[in-house]
Amino acid sequence: KAGVTQTPRYLIKTRGQQVTLSCSPISGHRSVSWYQQTPGQGLQFLFEYFSETQRNKGNFPGRFSGRQFSNSRSEMNVSTLELGDSALYLCASSWGMVGTYEQYFGPGTRLTVT
Amino acid sequence: TQLLEQSPQFLSIQEGENLTVYCNSSSVFSSLQWYRQEPGEGPVLLVTVVTGGEVKKLKRLTFQFGDARKDSSLHITAAQPGDTGLYLCAGGGGNYGQNFVFGPGTRLSVLP
Numbered sequence: 001k002a003g004v005t006q007t008p009r010y011l012i013k014t015r016g017q018q019v020t021l022s023c024s025p026i027s028g029h030r031s032v033s034w035y036q037q038t039p040g041q042g043l044q045f046l047f048e049y050f051s052e053t054q055r056n057k058g059n060f061p062g063r064f065s066g067r068q069f070s071n072s073r074s075e076m077n078v079s080t081l082e083l084g085d086s087a088l089y090l091c092a093s094s095w096g097m098v099g100t101y102e103q104y105f106g107p108g109t110r111l112t113v114t
Numbered sequence: 115t116q117l118l119e120q121s122p123q124f125l126s127i128q129e130g131e132n133l134t135v136y137c138n139s140s141s142v143f144s145s146l147q148w149y150r151q152e153p154g155e156g157p158v159l160l161v162t163v164v165t166g167g168e169v170k171k172l173k174r175l176t177f178q179f180g181d182a183r184k185d186s187s188l189h190i191t192a193a194q195p196g197d198t199g200l201y202l203c204a205g206g207g208g209n210y211g212q213n214f215v216f217g218p219g220t221r222l223s224v225l226p
Binding site for chain 1: 144145149154155156157158159162202204206213214215216217218219
């Protein structure tokens with residue numbers, strides 16, 4: 001069974017630009033969650049999507065948004081990038097609700113904002 | 115807001131030693147999970163504990179969930195260099211409707 005894939009793996013953007021990251025979950029998984037990981041703040045929950053609906057959202061500004069498609073693939077968008085958005089963005093998929101079912105992480109997208 | 119704290123933050127030990135890392139919170143969690151993350155990769159789930167007082171063993175790793183479901187520990191017996199990594203505990207989500215949160219992690223280094 002193929003694992004969670006994330007594209008691109010590395011990205012360099014300039015302040016003020018926007019970026020879209022993509023995540024393909026494990027086949028059959030309906031839940032996709034996004035996390036931001038930085039050395040200072042650790043792993044922080046961004047949001048969870050289940051069957052195309054956002055089920056839960058962390059404490060991030062509205063510049064961070066996401067969506068999920070009917071095939072469970074998910075995208076995350078960050079608008080008006082700031083230097084502090086530089087981070088490893090991780091996507092995880094699970095069969096059901098986060099915390100109840102096992103979630104499997106992708107390798108992440110390393111975003112650098114200059 | 116539910117928070118998870120982990121201790122110690124860093125741990126460097128010799129191969130063959132035993133160690134315990136801790137995950138604590140003031141909140142009750144429906145379940146707690148432990149992950150290990152290696153550089154350049156996403157976290158990998160090690161175990162999920164759901165019942166207060168539960169103990170789970172995974173080879174040389176022993177996980178315990180506190181009776182009050184607010185804390186957990188991970189004990190490694192006879193550590194090996196391959197155990198090196200960032201150990202993260204996480205909880206929330208599920209039926210309690212909590213946001214899913216991760217602790218800051220314990221960075222373990224096992225020296226040969």
